[in-house]
Amino acid sequence: MHGLHINRLIESVHQELLPGFRIESVDPHDPVEVRHVPKPWQLLGRGNYAAVLYHPDYPDLVVKIYAPGRPGFFEEVEVYRRLGSHPAFSECLYARDGFLILKRLHGVTLYDCMHRGLRIPKQVIRDIDSALEYARKRGLHPHDVHGRNVMMYKGRGLVVDVSDFLDEETCSKWNDLKRAYYWLYRPLLSPLRLRVPYFVLDVVRRSYRFLRRLVSRYLHPRKN
Ligand SMILES: Nc1ncnc2c1ncn2[C@@H]1O[C@H](COP(=O)(O)OP(=O)(O)O)[C@@H](O)[C@H]1O
Numbered sequence: 171m172h173g174l175h176i177n178r179l180i181e182s183v184h185q186e187l188l189p190g191f192r193i194e195s196v197d198p199h200d201p202v203e204v205r206h207v208p209k210p211w212q213l214l215g216r217g218n219y220a221a222v223l224y225h226p227d228y229p230d231l232v233v234k235i236y237a238p239g240r241p242g243f244f245e246e247v248e249v250y251r252r253l254g255s256h257p258a259f260s261e262c263l264y265a266r267d268g269f270l271i272l273k274r275l276h277g278v279t280l281y282d283c284m285h286r287g288l289r290i291p292k293q294v295i296r297d298i299d300s301a302l303e304y305a306r307k308r309g310l311h312p313h314d315v316h317g318r319n320v321m322m323y324k325g326r327g328l329v330v331d332v333s334d335f336l337d338e339e340t341c342s343k344w345n346d347l348k349r350a351y352y353w354l355y356r357p358l359l360s361p362l363r364l365r366v367p368y369f370v371l372d373v374v375r376r377s378y379r380f381l382r383r384l385v386s387r388y389l390h391p392r393k394n
């Protein structure tokens with residue numbers, strides 16, 4: 171990647187994007203609200219802490235901007251430093267002033283695959299598993315790996331959000347997702363080619379969080 175190319179993009183972030191861009195995180199458990207995206211920037215995705223955009227002149231790069239007051243920026247930079255280069259992860263090319271420039275991963279999040287009724291082959295799950303294993307070998311702790319943070323591209327799996335990989339607390343989201351994949355998705359949903367509407371996915375997301383909290387309260391009564 172050319173330094174000059176990136177420099178022009180950074181300039182454009184400061185001059186075109188940031189001045190007119192409005193982002194707000196209302197609830198840390200729900201995706202950030204993006205109120206205005208200046209032309210010609212395109213919104214690619216929203217996480218609970220940040221928004222991800224690209225500029226049509228730089229289609230292989232994305233800019234990830236954290237909502238004011240949400241933590242994780244410095245941690246994410248450190249995670250990418252430790253990850254180095256791996257086909258299932260993005261790479262961080264620049265980070266300053268609350269935004270990161272990352273290599274764009276093309277693909278559809280597994281969450282959106284459910285919505286669009288796209289078939290998710292086992293290879294996708296295996297790729298993500300081995301990517302997470304690689305991260306562990308690099309001294310990281312895969313965390314918050316859920317349907318919006320993993321993607322499918324040409325039948326292969328990608329991990330799109332690594333921002334919480336310094337968090338050592340165990341996180342069962344990926345194991346739970348895998349369980350749902352093998353027990354629910356493979357035998358029932360996939361053969362029916364069902365498209366799951368967003369409101370149903372949202373209900374699943376909310377009930378999952380509720381049930382998880384209930385279970386953890388039951389298992390660790392003093393912690394909660
Ligand atoms: N490198 C990338 N390439 C393409 N899309 C991305 C990339 N990083 C993030 N996205 C998209 O943006 C969404 C939000 O980014 P994410 O890193 O998950 O934010 P957060 O840390 O707030 O959860 C993701 O679900 C994904 O759709």
Ligand SMILES: [Mg+2]
Pocket residue numbers: 217218318319331
């Ligand atoms: Mg995310």
